[in-house]
Amino acid sequence: MIGVSAVIEEALSFQEKINFLANLEIFEELSDSELAALARISEQYTFGDRAVVVHQGDVANRLFIVESGRLEAVSINEEGVSRRLTQYLPGKWFDDVWLFNPGTHPCSIRAKRTGRLILIKSDAFIKFLATHPAVFNKLYLSDAAEEELVKSPMAKVDRRYRSIKLVPGELVELETPRSRWVLFVKIFLPLLGLLAVPALIYWTMRATFENLGINWVLFLSGLFAFVFLLIVLFQWLDWANDYLVITNKRLVHIEFNLSSLSAKGKDTLLDQVQSVETVIPNLFSSILNLGTARVTTSAQTVLYFDYLNDPDRVKETINTIRGRKRSMSDGEFKATMRKSVENYFQIPEALVKLKEDNPKPVARATQVGNVMKRIRKFRLYRYRIEEGSTITYRKHVFALFVELLWPMGIALVLAVSVILLNFLELDQYVSIVIVAGLIDLIWFIWRTEDWRNDTFQVTEQYVIDIDRRPFGFGESRKQAQLDNIQEVEADRPNFLATIFNFGNVEVETAGADSNIVFESVSNPTGVKNDIFKKRSKYQDRKRKNDAERQRREYAVLLDVFMQERELERVHRRTPDFDNALDALAQTTTQENDE
Template sequence: MRKRHELVAARLRTCFLFEKLPEEELEYLASLAEVRRHPEGTVVIRQGDPGDAFYVVLSGHLEVIRMDERGQERTINYHVAGHYFGEGALLTGKPRAATVRAMDDVELVVFDKSAFEQLCSRHPDIKAYLLRTRVDFPGRQPDEVADVHTRRHPYAVIERLFFPMLVFVLWTSITFGLHFLPGAPLRAILPWTWLVFSALWLLWAVLLYIDWINDTYIVSTKRVIHIERVLLLREERREAPIDQVLSVTMETPTLMARLLGFGTLIIRTASRGDPIVFDHLAEAGRIQQVILELRGRARGYRVAAEKGQRRRILQKRIVGLQEGKTEPLMPQPPTPPPPPKPKGALYRFFDYFVPRMVLTKPGEVTWRKHWWVLIKKVAAPLLALFLVVVGLIVVSFFPLPLLGRISGSPFFPYLIALSIFLFLGLLGWLLWRYEDWRNDIYTVTTTSIIDRESAPFGFREQKRVGSLEDIESVYSHVPNFLAKVINLGDVFIDTAGSPRAYTFESVHDPLAVQQEIFSRIHAYREWKSQRASQTEMERWADWFAEYHRLVFRKGQMEGKSRP
């Protein structure tokens, strides 16, 4: 029995949750658990069931499947040796969020509910880590888990307070020195000036603290994110897909950083833009390893997906051959939707003059600039039109003596014509400005991003198109307090090899735009990987099917040749 526990303990160490535990503790944990083997196709846990166990993968591959509200299944993750799963339902008490199914023969270490509770009570650091990975954050996707959710080291606040603190101490010393000095000028108001200065300094310290707690570093199973908020002023959010990370460089720039154990991580992708920087980061070395490990997992995800797809294609082809079916397994291109029915003139009129900031069509989303930009564009022509209309109303309904003399003048018809031309000119100016706002659009399709800027009525058009595959990082920026109130901001999209970022300027809800782009990047890369893998596997399946056909035919011929 002890020998078995030692073997299980040695294999548990391959999971990073247990890699730092001493040998005796690992053997004790192994005694709490049991090893289970499941053949291919076994459902280990099922979506909606209560949580009853925690699992560590020793060998094999498993796929994580989630059924959406429409009843469609979608593979959202894979598990290989060294991974763990099943902790979410045990920690939260909620039903299982997904189904986990064996893709081949698997071997698992299983901690039942009581064993998992003992594990958490003996190692609160492991429980704390598992709870941290369940934390929510803005824009988190349903199948996304945050392995790191932290902020800057507290020294970052102290560093920014150092100079104000020095000034405060100096001012306090001067104030008290003058107060106790006989005959000092303005002695009566010195305490009040000190109180005002102290209040301002305290307010500054509180603002720095709020700024510190508002800045967040996140490393999830899908991306790295840096959220930078300045209270009531601006907000920036930079993120990059985890599998696009090329390098993670750790620096300890000062002696204080070495003494207090924090550093700076510089995260680079293939983009020519600025890297994502995690500065004043506690446990920078550990987080560097987490990023690299998650990058490896994300790339291994595709390997596991290809393996499962390869198995399914070969099985389907061979079974189809045995049943006499020869139809291709590659999915056919989707049938394009039928052309929309022509709309009436009244519908087109209202559709043109109703300013919509977001347009959703099958397979694409289009954004126009924020309505605040529209207001600024049309404010001047609208004001001029308003003044002209008010002037005409006053002239028409409130006759003035001067108007009587002007109406008898030979220039009166010219004045009327000039007024009409002025009105039409202002109306044309208004339409020009509205059309200028309406023509600047930003589109994300299932395969590309499009930044189109057009002059009104087709005079000029500039259009940039980029592939979702080339996107390396997405950066949103809310520039000021007013923009934060009306939810306006910019979204910058860095692509590999391009010196200039795509800019979705002054869009409504920049965080939602950023998340829409990211989700489409993930879906496109997953589709392209599956497509390439399926094409290759189809070729292999043809070869294996031909081999199977030849072997089957040879067996038939040998059977006929026997007496």
């Protein structure tokens, strides 16, 4: 059977693996410490002669490096024609683009000689780059991998992507503001005013008021020019901060309203997108290639991204990502089926992982680093607490300040009252003020506790809004499963919210009247991204559990089928060409007998 032949049982030592990686062109510029870190995340596998190490259509999310042996790549087209493409000898690899953007294998790869492979998983490599940013500019990559790398969080370091906070493995497929024609329409009149009005004022005042000093004329002209310049700058900032970003995981629409200094970011998960349409409303839009992209989600929510240059790009990008995800889903399904068959018939695995003894990295903690960690922990205790797999958020302290305005105002009035009563020698009323002060103190404590107990949580499976009354006077909870989340919107509604970085996070879930709102939380964009990360991890776990469940179900189905076949209760579903009866010969014989 294929894959049963002898394999190499001994792995390279850690230093030998470092030396081997250092001699590869893709990693030749890495330092010794970087190579050691890379060697820790790489895994060694062995394969036997004629073993199929990769099947066409399987999920491709690893870099394969041939350490020894020989492999050949063969593809098969829709007509069933096989074509031998290339061979991989020691020191060759395939395919570095999968380190940044996993896809599916375009061909099957079979061993022509027993050997070893070194595999580097995509998620491990992304984490490696995050901890070793200098490697970013040292890699010798293919053109396709370079194109994917510039879409990654390591390359997207400007302000807009810091606000989006791309997660590891997330790639920016498309980024587009509204059309520059929108900006032109907005600033045309202010620009005209900037050029014409100051000059008009200058010549008018010089001709009308001859005794007016030149300094006053220049001052008034400059004042009007400054006002128009501010309007132009305002319109430009408003246009520049309204943009759409499409990643391989979500759609992000960022809007910043300068008139109220409020910001709003809305995330729509790509797996919730049902359809994408483009609308070009009139002839003028058709000439300028302007239009609107209309995205419909599974919750029947319709999102509009208007005044875009070439709106078809949005549709093409989303459809390309969805097509890639469907291909990967099909690949995972086929791998699950294949694993069930191999387990049932006890077929040895084509790739066998070798046991390695990699030394653990030495942790280096400085005194300054420990102090900063304690400071960060103290800050997180106020607004964000992460305990195990649960993240708890409290409302921003500004929300507490608003809640305490009345108690503090009343306390101030009572303090002034005590001073006045003492001054007027009306001591008999001081006790009443003291009682009022105690009541106000209780009110103050009540509101403080109410603020402290009003929390929001994100767990491995749920988002939860907890409204707990002070001192155990009741509690209400509202929760939604992460898998049911359709959209997440972070909103800083006003000037103070923008300055102090707090706002609301609205989680839209499947079903009516089931949205959850995290109110007045600190760093709403960070909360939104925490939800997004938790949901991605939840879906990964669910996908793995579903695959394992399917493997068990298929194994049982296959076992039942084999039992029925052995009992000869399963009839053929295809003709037996070798043992088929010759109906034509029988017909001739019958005619002769007659």
